[in-house]
Amino acid sequence: MNADALKKMAAEAALAYIQPGMVVGVGTGSTTNFFIDALGAAKIHVDGYVASSIATENRLKAQGLNVLDLNSTGDIPVYVDGADEADPHFRLIKGGGAALTREKIVASAARLFVCIADASKDKPMLGKFPLPVEVIPFARSFVARQLVKLGGTPTLRNGVTTDNGNVIIDVTGLDFSDPVKMEAVINLIPGVLDNGIFAHRRADVMLFGSENGVIEKKA
Ligand SMILES: O=C(CO)[C@H](O)[C@H](O)COP(=O)(O)O
Numbered sequence: 489m490n491a492d493a494l495k496k497m498a499a500e501a502a503l504a505y506i507q508p509g510m511v512v513g514v515g516t517g518s519t520t521n522f523f524i525d526a527l528g529a530a531k532i533h534v535d536g537y538v539a540s541s542i543a544t545e546n547r548l549k550a551q552g553l554n555v556l557d558l559n560s561t562g563d564i565p566v567y568v569d570g571a572d573e574a575d576p577h578f579r580l581i582k583g584g585g586a587a588l589t590r591e592k593i594v595a596s597a598a599r600l601f602v603c604i605a606d607a608s609k610d611k612p613m614l615g616k617f618p619l620p621v622e623v624i625p626f627a628r629s630f631v632a633r634q635l636v637k638l639g640g641t642p643t644l645r646n647g648v649t650t651d652n653g654n655v656i657i658d659v660t661g662l663d664f665s666d667p668v669k670m671e672a673v674i675n676l677i678p679g680v681l682d683n684g685i686f687a688h689r690r691a692d693v694m695l696f697g698s699e700n701g702v703i704e705k706k707a
Contacts (some may be wrong), residue, residue, distance in 0.1 A: 490622055492518070494606035494697030495570075496630040499523035501695045501702040502568045505602050508533045511561050513594040515569020516541040516587035517622045519604050523568055524548055538564055541587040542651050558594065567598035571605050571691070572617040572684070578603075580706045583620030583684030585683050586650050592682055596689045602609060603691035607698035615664035618643070619655045619674075620684040622650055627679020628657070634677045635659050638670075 489497075506512055506527070512528075514520060514537050515586035524544065525617035526706050527537075528551030538546035548555050569591055573581040580603065582588050619640075623631045632642040640659040647654050662670060671685035694705040 489699060490604050491608065495604070495628060496522040496701050497532040497697035497702055498604040498606065498695045500505065500526045501704070502602050503530055503532070504564050505568070505600065506532050506534060508563045510534045511536055511538060511556060511569030513538045513564045513598050513614045514540060514544050515594075516544050516568070516635050517570040517585045519570035519606070520544065520568065521547060523604060524551060524553070527551065527553060527673040538594055540569065540591040543587075558597065559659055564598040564678060565581070566600045567595050568602045568604060569595065571603050571609055571686075573611045573614050574603060574609055574691065574694055575611055575614050575667070576604060578694060578705075579614060579682050580691060581614050581617050581619060582686055583622070583656070584617070586620065586645070586648050586656050588620055588650060588679070588684040589622050589650070589682040592689060595686065600693065601650065601689065601691045602693045602695060605697070607696040607703065610694070610696050612684045613664055614667055614682070614685070615662065617656035618660045619662060620645070621659060621674060622652065622654050622681040622683070624679050624681060625655050628655055631677055632657060635674070638673065639663055
């Protein structure tokens with residue numbers, strides 16, 4: 489099976505977590521797009537969806553699904569999103585689609601975070617995937633120098649502006665032996681809005697699409 493078939497399998501399995509009357513948070517990316525399409529077909533009578541990006545909002549609307557403002561919903565029962573890497577402790581690297589800040593906000597507002605991915609994202613430890621960091625443009629060069637001091641090699645993601653009007657710096661070479669600490673340390677650099685380590689807000693459930701079917705892991 490190709491990666492898309494595995495992503496679709498994981499995305500469709502996440503429907504089991506969606507109940508009528510819920511507010512559902514929806515992530516961003518190709519795996520989440522399969523989830524949105526599955527939602528459109530399933531026609532579950534949820535209260536509405538909170539989108540983690542403009543792209544997701546547009547795709548939900550194209551499916552005729554009701555999009556809600558995060559500021560007018562309370563805590564969200566469930567959030568479904570993909571990941572670039574996941575470790576055995578349900579910690580993630582996200583932001584390959586540049587939506588990491590809003591994704592982390594909606595994930596943090598959710599009581600349950602269901603992460604959907606193809607099994608290639610299941611890693612013994614984080615850090616092969618370059619870490620996305622959302623940075624206020626004014627501070628781009630300063631932040632890059634601080635990331636070098638942390639042992640990283642930063643690269644500006646060319647031509648990308650986030651939904652928040654910022655830039656993305658992708659960083660390789662960081663020490664991921666303590667992802668909780670690294671997430672916090674990077675976020676202390678002035679000019680950083682957020683970074684793609686999801687260690688303070690980890691996933692609660694992992695659904696990996698694999699050649700042997702969906703592998704479900706619960707924290
Ligand atoms: O964090 C993300 C977007 O900011 C995505 O969830 C992550 O990049 C995975 O994407 P895909 O489902 O396309 O593999």
